[in-house]
Amino acid sequence: MDFLVFQYPMITVQACLDGILLGVLFALIAYGMALQWGVMNIINIAQGDLVILGGYIAYFMYLYGIHPAWGVIVAPVIMYFVGIAIYKLVINKVVDRDLFISILATFGISILFMQLMNFAFGADVVLANSGYGTTMLFDSNVVLPNSKIFSAFISILFAVCLVIYMKKSKLGRAIRATAQNTRAAKILGVDTEKVYAATFGINAALCGVAGALISITFTIHPYMGLPYTIRSFMIVIVAGLGNLPGVAMSGMGLGVFEEFADYILGTEFRIGSVFLLLVLILVYRRFKLSRKREYLK
Amino acid sequence: MNKNNLILYIGILIFGLAAPYIFPAFKVQLSILCILIVLAITWNIQGGEMGYNTFGNILFYGLGMYLCASVQVGMFFPLAEWTESGGEKTFVHTPAQFFQGMAAGLVVAAIVPTIVAGLIGYAILGLRGHYFAICTLGLGVAAGEISGGIEIIGAGQGFTTPPFPNVGSLEARGEFFYFLSFLVLVLTFIAVKAIYTTRFKLILNAIRDNEDKAEAMGIETMKYKIIGWMISAFFCGLAGGIMGGLVGYIDSTDVAFDGREMGVFMVLMAILGGKGTLWGPVIGATVFHIFKEGFWTFFLGWQYVALGVLIVVIVIYFPEGIMGWLREKYPERFGEVVDEADRKAQVEIK
Numbered sequence: 001m002d003f004l005v006f007q008y009p010m011i012t013v014q015a016c017l018d019g020i021l022l023g024v025l026f027a028l029i030a031y032g033m034a035l036q037w038g039v040m041n042i043i044n045i046a047q048g049d050l051v052i053l054g055g056y057i058a059y060f061m062y063l064y065g066i067h068p069a070w071g072v073i074v075a076p077v078i079m080y081f082v083g084i085a086i087y088k089l090v091i092n093k094v095v096d097r098d099l100f101i102s103i104l105a106t107f108g109i110s111i112l113f114m115q116l117m118n119f120a121f122g123a124d125v126v127l128a129n130s131g132y133g134t135t136m137l138f139d140s141n142v143v144l145p146n147s148k149i150f151s152a153f154i155s156i157l158f159a160v161c162l163v164i165y166m167k168k169s170k171l172g173r174a175i176r177a178t179a180q181n182t183r184a185a186k187i188l189g190v191d192t193e194k195v196y197a198a199t200f201g202i203n204a205a206l207c208g209v210a211g212a213l214i215s216i217t218f219t220i221h222p223y224m225g226l227p228y229t230i231r232s233f234m235i236v237i238v239a240g241l242g243n244l245p246g247v248a249m250s251g252m253g254l255g256v257f258e259e260f261a262d263y264i265l266g267t268e269f270r271i272g273s274v275f276l277l278l279v280l281i282l283v284y285r286r287f288k289l290s291r292k293r294e295y296l297k
Numbered sequence: 298m299n300k301n302n303l304i305l306y307i308g309i310l311i312f313g314l315a316a317p318y319i320f321p322a323f324k325v326q327l328s329i330l331c332i333l334i335v336l337a338i339t340w341n342i343q344g345g346e347m348g349y350n351t352f353g354n355i356l357f358y359g360l361g362m363y364l365c366a367s368v369q370v371g372m373f374f375p376l377a378e379w380t381e382s383g384g385e386k387t388f389v390h391t392p393a394q395f396f397q398g399m400a401a402g403l404v405v406a407a408i409v410p411t412i413v414a415g416l417i418g419y420a421i422l423g424l425r426g427h428y429f430a431i432c433t434l435g436l437g438v439a440a441g442e443i444s445g446g447i448e449i450i451g452a453g454q455g456f457t458t459p460p461f462p463n464v465g466s467l468e469a470r471g472e473f474f475y476f477l478s479f480l481v482l483v484l485t486f487i488a489v490k491a492i493y494t495t496r497f498k499l500i501l502n503a504i505r506d507n508e509d510k511a512e513a514m515g516i517e518t519m520k521y522k523i524i525g526w527m528i529s530a531f532f533c534g535l536a537g538g539i540m541g542g543l544v545g546y547i548d549s550t551d552v553a554f555d556g557r558e559m560g561v562f563m564v565l566m567a568i569l570g571g572k573g574t575l576w577g578p579v580i581g582a583t584v585f586h587i588f589k590e591g592f593w594t595f596f597l598g599w600q601y602v603a604l605g606v607l608i609v610v611i612v613i614y615f616p617e618g619i620m621g622w623l624r625e626k627y628p629e630r631f632g633e634v635v636d637e638a639d640r641k642a643q644v645e646i647k
Contacts, residue, residue: 043427093613099427100350104564105612111557112605119598226438233431272442278435279421286423 014142015259021144023255024152025217027248028159029210029228030235032203038241039179039199040095042102046086047232048225049113050204054079054211055220056121059128062215068128071212072154076205083204087197095196110225117222128215151213158209162202163244175199179242227271234278237285310483317475324471328543330586331478335485335536336559337566337578339529342489344564345572346498347525348505349422353433355560356440357414357530358537359553361406363450365538366458366547368405369398377449380456392462399542406538407531414530418523425508434556441554456547474543481539485532486579492528493575501525505573561608569611571620580619 033047044050057078058071090109094102130147137144166172177185178195186192214220235254239246254277261273317324336358343351370379374388390398417436424432450456461470492498500521503511512518537553547553554560562585570581588607593600617625 043431090609090613097616100430101612101616103350103427103430104568105609107561108605108608108612110605111561111601111608115599115601115605119602230431230435230438237428266446268446269443272439272446275435275439275442279432279439282424282428282432282435283420286420286428290423 010142011263015263016256017137017142017144018148019256019259020252021148021152021255022258023252024155024248025210025213025251026228026231026235026254027251028155028206030232030239030247030251031159031162031244032206033229033232034236034239034241034247035175035206036199036203037236039175040091040196041099042091042095043099043106043233044203045103045106045229046110046113046225047203047207048228048230049110049117050079050083050207050225051211051214051228052220052222052225053082053113053117054208055128055215056117056211057208058212058215059121059126059220062128068130068212068216069150071128071215072209075208075212077208079208079211080201080205083201083207084197086204087200091200092193092196110229114222114225121222123222125219125221126215127219130216145217147217151217154213155210158206159244159248162206171195171198227274230275230278234274234281238281313479313483317472321468324468324475325543326586326590328471328475328478328539330583331475331482332536332540332543333562333566333586334579334582335478335482335532336563337570337582338485338489339532339536340563341567341572341574341578342492342501342525342529344567345574345577346493346501346505347522349522350430350564351433352430352556352560352564353421353436354529354533354563355437355554355556356433357410357533358540358559359437359440359444359549359555360410360413361534361537362541362547362553363444363456364409364534365399365402365406366456366541367450368402369395369459369542372398372401380448380450390459390462392464395459395462398459403535403538406534408534410530410534410537411527414526415523418526419519422519422522422526434560437554437556437560441550441556444554445549450547455549455552458541458545458547460545461542474539478536478539478543481532481535488528488532490575497521497524502573561604565608565611567618568616569618571618571622571624574618574620577618577620584619 029047029051033044036042036044054071054075057075058068061071061074062068086109090105091102094105130150135144135146135149136142166176174185174190174195175198177188177190178192178199182192185195211220231254235247235250238250238253254274257277258270258274262270265273316327320327336354340351340354343349343354367376369390370376370388373390373394379388421429421432421436444450461473500511500516500518503514503516504518504522508518541547541553544552566582566585567578568581569585570579571577589600589604592603596603615622623630
């Protein structure tokens, strides 16, 4: 077997850099997932479809002659209201219920979104061309598209802004209080219903940013949502809720893993390897936890 | 079993046997209905009785489908050449070969998924709640993606199952698959009904209600969870094998490991009918199939939109299902003793 990765070390460097730049994007999506999971205790299967919808917003700006990078500003604004609408219509009825209900309900939303996007935008794989060119490193052995660097930079910028917002603003404090203890927050005068809506809106806005960046750097397709959901879920369970450096690190780790899986196994197994990794991580976690439980016994 | 029930069962059996002659145009639909009911009943063993909401039973269904077709082809012809030739009929099964292959294929399709369930059960079933749900969802999708990359079973271009041999009658194909799927349905129903009268069901319910307490009571919960999953896998594999022959074409993500359709359907049917009941999945699957076929025909293209809306509506407004609704309305019929005064008092408290 002639794996290119082992024969040409530069490909390893290329895969690592690609993976890290990709992983930053995953971490941004996972941050939204962690936010809503922590605050509202729901798992949103439609997360990936929100990402793709954000991507289509940027793509449409590109079609109408506006530079798609402006999508980074427009997409979150539109997606915020989409998120609020989803919350008002569906999510607020499943917040206090069984987790499985929320999984199934958001699965329904995911199927709905997939098909609506398929009708509205067609089933083609599309890409918004940013025209940023590429950067060559190491005697042009490693090729990095500038759009990837741009997207990683913007993701970090948004994440930092959000963290500061969460720490300093009134709404941020309310969100953190609700995440810690909903009842106590309610007693102390926090309008949890508003906090939930805002959380879901912020999550959708983050998805919008990530989607706009994905439409510039990679490709988007109406049915590509579920892998993004699974990736963000995986990152959150590896990092744990409310562990921001962990989310960033495991996001990058996942990105690197994917690039290597792509090189070694072939592109057709890329998505399969992501899902298989999820199963393996969960099983590993289960054995680790069961050992802990035996100690307690 | 009292007299009324016996009459009901015999009536259903006679109706089932006569159905392809009463509705000759709907034989394929009736066969699919039987398969759907089998899937809903087996999902209910996990989701309803055991409280483990799985999206992963599609794994056994798809596995059974691929195995049955592969055995049926591989017994008589080289498998790789068959899949390479695609839809062209370079090899033709004689009737004897077809039926022998189908029988052997169904045996393999039932046994291998059962073993797989037993092997992965210890690792997977240790997960709880939503981790289990997401893990099984990943399992189903991973199986679809990986089988889509394996050359010998057709990879991305799909796998044509052996066409039904010419036995002289045009109706034979539909009747054969209908009676086969009806037989599997009857077998599943009898098996599950028998299981539900034993201690096994009580243990599953104990696991659903409080697993830690059940363990503390001295029940080896893991053993029973795995056995429950193996039973599901057995019938899911059979159903998949038949469905492969019925559809005539296997694609990794659109037919076999179709998490977006079949994988959700089985959950939805069981919830629609009422999970945790014997008859719920049967009723749910029937209602769902009739609704779905109506919708699929009249609103072509919008079916997934309808499916998405349907999932959300059922899950939010109708989580107890038809049986749950009936139970609330006519508790006496379900053997619950209702004290009139108590009921009135409850209404007043509300």
